[in-house]
Amino acid sequence: MRTRWRLVGGAVTVTDGLVLRPVRPWTGAVHALLTHLREQGLECVPEPVGVRDDVEAVTYLEGDCGGDAMPHQWSTEGLESAARLLRRVHDATRTFEPPARVEWAFPPVPGADVVCHGDPAPWNFVWRDGEAVGLIDWDHASPGPAMDDVAYLADTFAPFRPDEVAADDHGFPAPPDRAARVRELLAAYGASGVGFVDRVVERQQKTVERVLWLADQGIEPWASWVRQGLLEDLRARATWTREHRHLVE
Template identity: 50%
Template sequence: MHRPVVIEDGVVSRPAGKHTATVHSYLRHLRAQGLECVPEPLGVADGTETLRFIEGADGGDGWWHQHTDQGLASAARLLRRIHDAGAGWSPPEDAVWGARPVAGEDVVPCHGDPGPWNFIWRDQEAVALIDWDYLHPAPRVTDVAYALRWFAPLRADEHALEWHHFPEVPDRAARVRTFVEAYGDLPDFDVVDAVVERMQAVIELMRDLAARGVEPQRTWVADGAVEADLEEIAWIEQHREMLGR
């Protein structure tokens, strides 16, 4: 979620939300399993959460690191490691989720927004996953599907070149296979169906947040983000044969 962030003396500070205590419980669980690839939660006070800063490239700088198969596979392996370690977490009885829980098989705590911008990168290697505001229980394939849209990317050629900064249009199906194989041991699934279902859930969440006046979703919806995403869904469905694995 779009909130002001301050980084000072190795500490990240930003406004806390209703879900923050649940997220911190989950992050503490992961770190107790020996995972240093998620932020260390330091606390919540006076409406502000603090976490330990993790050095590396993120945000828009993340696009270049995942162009290679090395970077692509490293993100998939990191996501798998986190999912596996999080499976044994017992959420607080009063847990608040940043997105709607999804029923199904092999449900784990899911990040909800595992795009390249939320990974921390060093030398084309994903070393951490940050910004857990959309934490929610769901089948692990929902996080994988979300990631595939942005990592492959399952988007039109102009987006791959201009937004994702690929020097040429990548072989999307090959990148899907690389990510899925690096993640490992997933049940067989239809990539296009899974990605479209995840995108539809994201649209629903965006509409809900916008209706409640939450930013930046309110502005996104007003500026046509829903219509743009629906166009992208149509493009994915029209190119099913090119995108599947």
């Protein structure tokens, strides 16, 4: 008899080399995408194992992630490694053919040329020895323009945040040179910086819309986050970027 996969406290659980997560409406789409990426030789993404009842399982990638990821991304080398990894993933998605009637977390957007990860922040990369070697947590994946992901990457890696947030939440030991970090990130990815700050503002606004989209459907934890005031924090990020362009371009 097969073992039942159980979530501890209903939350994401790591056990026996597997990451167990609640099944979402988009789980089938994400598993198909991850299978494609693994078939393209990308071992930097989890391998889908399957679904049992209301729990999905993917393989666990060894390394630092979450809060432990922060020190790795302070350096130019760490920043550039994340940008290069994202570019490899994007390029491999271009040949992905999703199953019929597939459901993503968000509707596809005009100008889609890749399947975006949707949340390529430092804590969703896996790090070893200061280098980004994996990309996890694919709940927000959906077809979109590659530059949406690049803008989100810059938003969270530069970061487009006040100095106190860069220190307290992102752990920077000193105020970062955001403009230099944006240039390094774009060069490593292979993208142009023309109009890029405006692109980041657009992506920050889209984050607000997407969180609200999930919350309005009652999907957790986004519904709880909205009740706790997350939207106000997200809207404030775009306001900060508009008012501090001189720091980021």
